[in-house]
Each structure stands twice: as structure tokens, then as C-alpha cells.
Amino acid sequence: MNTWTITRRILLQFKRDKRSIALMIAAPIFVLTLMWLVLESGEDELKIAAIDVPEAFEEQLAEKEEVNLIPMEESKAKSEMADAGLDAFVLWENGEPSVTIEGSDPNTTSDVRDLLQKALGSESRAMEIEFLHGSEDLGLFDYIGPVLIGFFVFFFVFIVGGVSLLRERTQGTLERILSTPLKRSELVFGYLLGFGLFTIVQSFLIAAYSIYVLDMFMEGRFFYVLLVTFLLAMTALSLGTLLSAFAKNEFQMIQFIPVVIVPQVFFSGLFPLEGMADWLQAIGRVMPLTYGAEALRGIMIRNESFSDFQLELYVLTSFIALFTLLNISALKRHRRI
Amino acid sequence: MNSVVNLQNVSHQIKQKSILSNITFSIPQGEVFGLLGPSGSGKTTLVKLITGLLVPAGGTVYVNGERMPSLEQMKRYGFMAQSDALYQELTGKENLEFFASIYRLSKQRKKQRIKEVLEMVNLVEDSHREVEKYSGGMKRRLSLAAALLHEPELIILDEPTVGIDPVLRQSIWKELNRLKDNGVTIIVTTHVMDEAEKCDRLAMLQDGEIIALNAPKQLKAEIGADTIEDVFLHYGGASK
Numbered sequence: 001m002n003t004w005t006i007t008r009r010i011l012l013q014f015k016r017d018k019r020s021i022a023l024m025i026a027a028p029i030f031v032l033t034l035m036w037l038v039l040e041s042g043e044d045e046l047k048i049a050a051i052d053v054p055e056a057f058e059e060q061l062a063e064k065e066e067v068n069l070i071p072m073e074e075s076k077a078k079s080e081m082a083d084a085g086l087d088a089f090v091l092w093e094n095g096e097p098s099v100t101i102e103g104s105d106p107n108t109t110s111d112v113r114d115l116l117q118k119a120l121g122s123e124s125r126a127m128e129i130e131f132l133h134g135s136e137d138l139g140l141f142d143y144i145g146p147v148l149i150g151f152f153v154f155f156f157v158f159i160v161g162g163v164s165l166l167r168e169r170t171q172g173t174l175e176r177i178l179s180t181p182l183k184r185s186e187l188v189f190g191y192l193l194g195f196g197l198f199t200i201v202q203s204f205l206i207a208a209y210s211i212y213v214l215d216m217f218m219e220g221r222f223f224y225v226l227l228v229t230f231l232l233a234m235t236a237l238s239l240g241t242l243l244s245a246f247a248k249n250e251f252q253m254i255q256f257i258p259v260v261i262v263p264q265v266f267f268s269g270l271f272p273l274e275g276m277a278d279w280l281q282a283i284g285r286v287m288p289l290t291y292g293a294e295a296l297r298g299i300m301i302r303n304e305s306f307s308d309f310q311l312e313l314y315v316l317t318s319f320i321a322l323f324t325l326l327n328i329s330a331l332k333r334h335r336r337i
Numbered sequence: 338m339n340s341v342v343n344l345q346n347v348s349h350q351i352k353q354k355s356i357l358s359n360i361t362f363s364i365p366q367g368e369v370f371g372l373l374g375p376s377g378s379g380k381t382t383l384v385k386l387i388t389g390l391l392v393p394a395g396g397t398v399y400v401n402g403e404r405m406p407s408l409e410q411m412k413r414y415g416f417m418a419q420s421d422a423l424y425q426e427l428t429g430k431e432n433l434e435f436f437a438s439i440y441r442l443s444k445q446r447k448k449q450r451i452k453e454v455l456e457m458v459n460l461v462e463d464s465h466r467e468v469e470k471y472s473g474g475m476k477r478r479l480s481l482a483a484a485l486l487h488e489p490e491l492i493i494l495d496e497p498t499v500g501i502d503p504v505l506r507q508s509i510w511k512e513l514n515r516l517k518d519n520g521v522t523i524i525v526t527t528h529v530m531d532e533a534e535k536c537d538r539l540a541m542l543q544d545g546e547i548i549a550l551n552a553p554k555q556l557k558a559e560i561g562a563d564t565i566e567d568v569f570l571h572y573g574g575a576s577k
Binding site for chain 1: 389407408409411412414418419420421427431435438440441483
């Protein structure tokens with residue numbers, strides 16, 4: 001089969017092109033590590049001023065590690081807060097607490113509010129909270145992590161796959177191999193297979209690194225993560241190679257990023273979609289990354305079984321089939337048969 | 338006579354602009370057929386129509402009696418495009434191995450043919466270097482080698498000797514003539530006049546039309562010209 005000839009050539013080219021290997025494996029690992037460092041680095045200590053508060057309350061707060069409680073005069077607290085030196089101050093008026101929060105950083109604001117609400121509500125009975133999925137330690141990185149794995153694999157495979165078929169055209173080899181008995185479908189499948197073998201390795205390394213080195217929250221089965229990541233990579237490849245038919249050069253290929261890649265980030269579940277207008281949600285539903293990210297999040301955070309995420313798998317597979325057929329037909333521009 | 342390539346009233350347009358009009362000729366087996374014309378005259382388009390990469394807007398192209406494009410005929414010709422269609426990251430040998438595999442040569446024959454064509458274009462020593470390190474002339478030679486790999490019975494060469502030094506050019510023509518003696522049909526485009534003289538018959542192309550077609554000697558004799566260049570100027574000038 002000539003498919004295998006194409007596949008072998010692509011793998012050989014990969015072997016020679018260390019830079020592309022680095023882009024597809026090292027770059028996602030590097031960016032994921034950065035994200036991890038930024039999101040997981042210990043929470044900032046909360047600087048809270050206490051003005052005439054009851055001793056019991058003061059003691060209770062002082063016990064908490066993340067709080068730096070400073071007894072202070074009201075006027076001084078106000079001026080310090082104006083310089084953003086304080087996150088909040090607590091004031092006791094007529095036996096009732098009154099809290100003022102600095103408020104310029106929403107994350108800090110919600111941390112302070114949580115903390116003080118718990119402390120002030122301590123007289124009522126403490127609530128027992130149980131988690132169906134995740135745990136108390138589930139951080140932002142754990143929540144968006146599955147989306148990030150999917151996104152980076154998608155992004156880098158899209159670029160490298162698209163550019164390699166494009167280069168085949170600009171350097172004349174596409175015309176050259178189409179002047180042989182090679183079938184158009186053999187060319188497209190050769191690409192899918194060559195990149196497919198490579199993306200299995202890529203998906204494995206990126207997912208393993210995220211889960212076992214960066215300790216991303218993981219409840220489900222590793223094999224499922226690999227399966228979804230792989231399908232997402234194949235979708236990116238078939239879409240990238242298809243769109244490369246509409247680019248004249250590498251620069252025009254890069255121009256597809258803001259049009260095709262960036263919108264997928266917004267709709268892929270990095271931000272909650274539930275509140276959006278129906279027509280906005282519909283946009284997300286035509287984007288492959290939405291399904292990949294949803295499946296990955298389901299597996300990693302909610303330990304979903306195959307039947308729970310199979311719909312997403314079928315959608316991704318349909319995307320691959322659709323893009324591949326379009327691709328074979330787009331090559332007709334270069335040879336009728 | 339057994340004609341290998343046969344064009345009937347072929348014309349072609351790209352975006353309403355006429356590139357070729359009313360081209361009719363046939364090439365018998367074992368002939369070296371030259372296409373001479375300035376750049377932009379339609380040589381490459383004509384070559385692409387013969388290879389089946391393009392389908393003519395009007396008329397028909399037959400290769401071995403079969404209407405192009407046909408995957409069956411694509412096995413039987415060897416094509417050297419105007420651009421060096423080579424994989425830059427791969428070595429010369431790996432490029433040839435790739436093309437040989439596409440033509441489904443057996444392992445043994447692949448090995449033997451690669452050795453033969455590398456010797457022919459004088460690239461044996463450089464065959465293990467990556468193509469991106471090749472000079473322009475070396476790439477040209479490797480492209481030619483790739484076109485000859487599967488011992489095609491028809492060879493289509495688009496400007497094969499651009500950037501190749503005179504000594505090697507001569508040895509390439511020697512090889513082409515040897516192939517011709519074995520019954521191989523050769524179509525070669527050129528804009529170099531002295532190269533055109535080496536062809537059995539020559540079609541002069543200007544603005545998408547054939548302005549003259551005959552053996553170089555006869556073309557010169559008909560109008561009493563000394564050189565092919567004079568012939569071209571004579572017909573080219575008259576058509577305006």
C-alpha cells in the first residue's frame with residue numbers, strides 16, 4: 001500500500017526534524033508547567049486588619065495559616081487599604097461585625113469572604129460538606145487542566161500537520177507525487193497514519209506528565225484520557241491539513257489560528273457555558289475542542305465510564321471522517337482523478 | 338505509426354485567460370520531442386496536460402491511446418517537474434527510495450535502480466547527504482534521477498538542464514539518447530536554443546500556439562536560416 005510509503009516518509013521526516021518534535025512535545029509540556037506554576041503556587045497570604053474585635057474571634061482567625069491578622073486603628077487601616085497594603089479590615093460596631101474588603105482582585109475578595117464568613121458563622125453548627133466529584137483540594141489548575149491538555153495537543157498538531165501538507169504543495173512535491181499512480185486517498189491516509197503514530201506518543205507523554213508529574217487531579221482511567229487526546233489530535237490533523245489547502249504559504253496558515261483555534265478556547269469549557277445565550281452555545285457545539293475537553297474533564301474529574309463519554313467520542317470520530325473526506329476531495333484541485 | 342502521445346485540438350484557460358489554444362500533434366515511440374518557447378508561452382501547462390495533472394478545457398490528450406488523466410498511464414511515464422520536487426530533510430537516497438516505493442519496485446530492483454540512476458547523474462558520493470545541503474544543480478540531477486527510477490517508457494522533462502553545467506548536461510543528453518535507442522519516448526521543454534537542436538522534432542510555442550513544428554534541420558532549411566534562434570524569430574515575428 002502506498003499509504004504505508006507515505007507514512008514511513010513522514011516518520012522519517014519527523015526523525016530528521018527535531019524542531020517539530022520539540023514543538024509538539026516539549027512546547028505543550030513547557031506551557032503546562034508554566035500554567036501549573038502560576039495557578040498552583042501557594043495562595044497569597046491574606047492581610048486583614050482587626051479593629052476592636054472580640055478576643056475569641058481574633059484567636060480563631062490567628063490560628064489560620066493563610067491569615068496575617070494585625071490589630072490596628074481604624075484610620076490607619078483605611079489609609080493602608082487605600083495603598084492596597086491591606087486586603088480587608090474587620091470592625092466591631094455595637095457588637096456586630098462589619099467587614100470592608102479592598103476588592104480589586106476578585107480571587108482575593110472571594111477568599112476573604114469565604115474565610116470571614118466561616119469564622120463569623122462559627123457559632124452556628126459547622127456544616128459537613130461532602131464532595132460527589134473532586135475534593136476540597138480541587139484547584140483551578142485541576143479544573144482547567146483537562147481542557148489545557150486537549151487544547152495544547154490540538155493546537156500544536158493543527159499547526160505542524162497543516163504546515164507539512166502545505167509545504168508539500170509549495171515545494172512542488174505534492175504535484176510530483178500526484179504525477180505517479182498514487183491515489184489521493186492514499187496520500188491523506190498516509191498523513192493520518194504517520195501523524196497518528198506520532199501523536200500516540202505525544203498524547204502519552206503530555207498526559208502522563210500532567211497527571212503524574214504535575215499531579216493534575218485524576219480520578220478516571222489513563223487509557224481513556226489517551227484515547228480522547230489521540231482522537232482530538234487526529235481531528236486537529238485532519239482539520240489542519242484540510243485548511244492548508246486554502247493557504248498559499250506558511251504565513252497564511254498561521255492566520256488560521258485566530259479564526260479557528262482561539263475561538264475554540266472560549267467555547268471549550270474553560271469558561272462556564274451554561275449561562276450563555278443559546279445561539280452562543282450552538283457555536284461551541286460545532287467546535288471539536290468542546291467535545292474533547294468535555295470528555296477529558298468527565299474522565300479526569302468525574303471518573304466517567306465509557307458509556308458516559310461515548311457520545312463525545314462519536315462526535316470527534318465524525319469530525320475526523322468529515323474533514324478527511326473533504327480533504328481527499330480538496331486534493332482534486334491538484335489532480336482530477 | 339505507433340503514437341505514444343496524441344493531442345487533439347487541446348486548448349486550456351486559467352481564469353478566463355487563454356493559456357493554450359488548438360494544439361494538435363502526436364509523438365511516435367522513440368522520438369525525442371522538444372518544446373521550445375519563451376517563459377510564459379505555455380510549455381509547463383502543456384506538460385501538465387500531458388501528465389494528466391491538468392485536464393484540458395477543450396480537446397483531448399491521449400497517452401498510449403488512453404485518455405488522460407489515467408492512473409494506469411501514470412505508472413508508465415516518468416516526470417521531472419520544473420521545480421525540484423524533493424524532500425529537503427531527507428537524503429538523496431531516501432528521496433529515491435520513497436519514489437521507488439510509490440512505483441512499487443521490488444526490493445532488489447529498487448536497490449539496483451537507485452544505484453544505476455545515482456551513477457548516471459553522478460551523485461553516488463553525495464547520496465547520503467540531506468537534500469537541503471545540495472547545490473541547485475545537484476537537486477536538478479536528483480530530480481532527473483527520480484524521474485528515471487522506474488524505467489518509464491515515456492519521459493517528460495520540464496526544463497531538465499537549468500543550472501546544470503555543460504559537462505554534465507552533455508552526459509545527461511548522452512543518457513537520454515541511449516534511452517531513446519532503447520525505444521523510450523522523451524518529451525523535453527527548454528528555452529535554450531542549442532539544446533533544442535538535439536531533439537528529433539521541435540515544436541515552437543508562442544503565446545499558447547504552436548508556430549512551427551518540424552525537425553530542427555528542416556525548420557532551418559525551409560527558411561534558409563542558420564540557427565534555431567533565427568527560425569524562432571522568423572515565425573514568432575510573422576505571427577504578430
